[in-house]
Amino acid sequence: MELHRNRGALVLPLVCVLGGAALLLFARDGAVLHRIVGGGGVLLGGVVLAGLLRPFRFAIGADGLTVRLPKLRRLIRWPEIDALALDQPPAEQGRPASPRLLLVPAPGVDLGLPATGHHPRDGRAAVELLDLDRVREKPAEIAAALTRHGGDRFVDVLGLRQAAFDTSDFTVGLRGYQPDRVDALIRRGQDALVWGGTLERQAARSEIERTRAEGLPVAGRGYNTTQVDAALARLSGALTGDPSTDRRPTT
Structure with a gap:
């Protein structure tokens, strides 16, 4: 691809x-x-x-990832890759960050790029290989190609979070809840649903309920308060379920 x-x-x-x-x-x-x-x-x-306008190429194939970026021009073969993750960093200054493809090199492999990210599942140092806002293809298309060729090296964190608890895009308007605070709270709950056990879910639910009781900070431009309140109530309810009955991710 x-x-x-x-x-x-x-x-x-x-x-x-x-x-x-x-x-x-x-x-x-x-x-x-x-x-x-x-x-x-x-x-x-x-x-x-x-x-x-610098030269650009990024291809996903049977041999690995063919990359032509400003600081990296090579074929990264699959044995050189320990893990790949499609994730979205926390919001920056109230603005949603773009999804990123993170790569954890195999032991002994040096790609010549600094490890500026972390694998969302286990925290290992990772290279931010691709900003998905820079390409025309949708995250779901890229995830499908990486799953097909990369196998169990790849985990679609965006897809897993959405499958665990899907929220529609919140409307942004005057005097709404501070977006980065809302995003962080929902991400905590989604991660507990995807990766966590009973204790992690209880901790995430407690944080959500405490924040709802104290009140989320309001920004000049922020998320619609009614939409956020409803979403947090649903997320808190989802976190009360028994994780042993969940359909666990296979990656």
């Missing part, structure tokens, strides 16, 4: 470059502020565009 770059990411930096160039072109003599803003737009947009 060959992945393709998402060209939609080029729009914003291109607008920055064109808008900055227009400000520089039509700025009157002495309009220092216009020149500073215009120059900054051209510089910032140009740097982002240069990064997005």
